[in-house]
Amino acid sequence: MNFKAYPDRDLLMLDLADQIAAELRRALEVHGRATLSVPGGTTPGPVFDILSGLDLDWGRVSVLLNDERWVDESSPRSNTRLLRERLLTGRAAGAQLVPLYAPAPQPEDKLAELAEGIAPALPITVLLLGMGADMHTASLFPGADRLAEALSDTAPAVMALRAEAAGEPRITLTAPVLRDAMHIHILITGAEKRAAIERAATLPEEEAPVRCVLKNATVHWAE
Numbered sequence: 001m002n003f004k005a006y007p008d009r010d011l012l013m014l015d016l017a018d019q020i021a022a023e024l025r026r027a028l029e030v031h032g033r034a035t036l037s038v039p040g041g042t043t044p045g046p047v048f049d050i051l052s053g054l055d056l057d058w059g060r061v062s063v064l065l066n067d068e069r070w071v072d073e074s075s076p077r078s079n080t081r082l083l084r085e086r087l088l089t090g091r092a093a094g095a096q097l098v099p100l101y102a103p104a105p106q107p108e109d110k111l112a113e114l115a116e117g118i119a120p121a122l123p124i125t126v127l128l129l130g131m132g133a134d135m136h137t138a139s140l141f142p143g144a145d146r147l148a149e150a151l152s153d154t155a156p157a158v159m160a161l162r163a164e165a166a167g168e169p170r171i172t173l174t175a176p177v178l179r180d181a182m183h184i185h186i187l188i189t190g191a192e193k194r195a196a197i198e199r200a201a202t203l204p205e206e207e208a209p210v211r212c213v214l215k216n217a218t219v220h221w222a223e
């Protein structure tokens with residue numbers, strides 16, 4: 001992995017947003033369209049705020065979450081809600097959201113429908129991932145019920161997973177789709193996550209799922 005340490009979080013967020021925008025612009029010039037896949041959780045909000053104000057032809061950009069918690073958008077745990085509030089606003093309001101949630105009791109009820117919507121947006125142009133201190137990325141949690149399948153080369157693009165640490169059921173992009181992205185960035189902050197990602201590089205993917213993308217990823221870190 002390529003590890004980039006920044007003097008502080010503000011500089012990290014600014015620099016990373018600029019890099020993502022430059023990669024999207026290049027893809028738009030060459031291919032006419034681009035797909036940006038982003039995490040939810042507590043870390044990426046400031047990057048979203050900056051990205052949403054950048055000058056980009058957002059109408060030609062599809063935005064897709066890495067993963068979603070199976071909760072309604074009215075829940076503060078909804079990653080889709082975070083996207084709508086922090087990224088798909090301002091200049092980026094015209095970007096096309098590719099849904100990773102639809103109201104239903106279980107993710108399996110909507111999996112086929114959501115997978116069909118995702119297929120035209122693949123491969124991912126720019127993949128921004130987060131990581132938990134337990135070394136999960138997207139919703140690929142250590143100990144998840146179908147983790148081995150989700151990490152395998154033959155996994156479908158999107159799967160429903162359950163893990164004790166995850167709380168609610170999850171829907172997640174799987175390892176082959178993540179690995180296939182043209183540009184891969186991992187955004188982490190704090191000493192605990194730095195230690196976790198260094199450890200992940202030494203462990204098997206089943207113990208440290210983030211390892212499935214580490215080889216070609218740039219890790220962006222600030223204290």
Ligand SMILES: O=C1O[C@H](COP(=O)(O)O)[C@@H](O)[C@H](O)[C@H]1O
Pocket residue numbers: 038039040041042043044066067068069079129130131132133137138139
């Ligand atoms: O549950 C999730 O956690 C990870 C990490 O979140 P953070 O709050 O520690 O930044 C996130 O990347 C993922 O998208 C989310 O669903």
